[in-house]
Amino acid sequence: MQINEDPSGQDPIIDYLMNGNLPTDKSEARKIQQKAARYYMHGNKLICRSYSGPHLTCIKYPQTLEVLCKIHGGECDNHSGGRSLTQKAINIGYFWPTMRHDSAECVKKCDHCQQYKPIPNLPPEVYHPQNSPWPFIQ
Numbered sequence: 001m002q003i004n005e006d007p008s009g010q011d012p013i014i015d016y017l018m019n020g021n022l023p024t025d026k027s028e029a030r031k032i033q034q035k036a037a038r039y040y041m042h043g044n045k046l047i048c049r050s051y052s053g054p055h056l057t058c059i060k061y062p063q064t065l066e067v068l069c070k071i072h073g074g075e076c077d078n079h080s081g082g083r084s085l086t087q088k089a090i091n092i093g094y095f096w097p098t099m100r101h102d103s104a105e106c107v108k109k110c111d112h113c114q115q116y117k118p119i120p121n122l123p124p125e126v127y128h129p130q131n132s133p134w135p136f137i138q
Contacts, residue, residue, distance in 0.1 A: 056095035068106045
């Protein structure tokens with residue numbers, strides 16, 4: 001098991017799968033057992049069984065930022081939104097419990113995404129205000 005300074009939500013699952021250790025609280029132990037059914041260990045890596053597609057490698061905090069930054073503003077420079085960013089990380093083969101929240105926060109912190117840009121697929125033209133809400137009434 002890899003030892004990290006920062007505890008994460010994956011640590012109790014890893015401890016249960018590697019050593020069989022459960023908390024003394026019965027409700028917490030039951031939650032961990034239910035969550036652990038979706039995971040397995042491959043060497044020192046925690047792997048999540050996905051419902052469709054490949055099994056996903058679980059990663060922890062320092063790597064999550066790196067993955068999100070590479071997808072969001074890397075070589076492709078896609079700057080996609082939060083849900084799209086989450087789905088792209090899953091398609092690549094990564095998973096962590098807070099990925100939806102982290103993706104949304106990554107997009108909120110991106111300066112390029114928060115700047116005003118023209119709406120795509122709309123031709124630039126002069127604004128024509130209407131004098132009446134119903135144009136057929138004079």
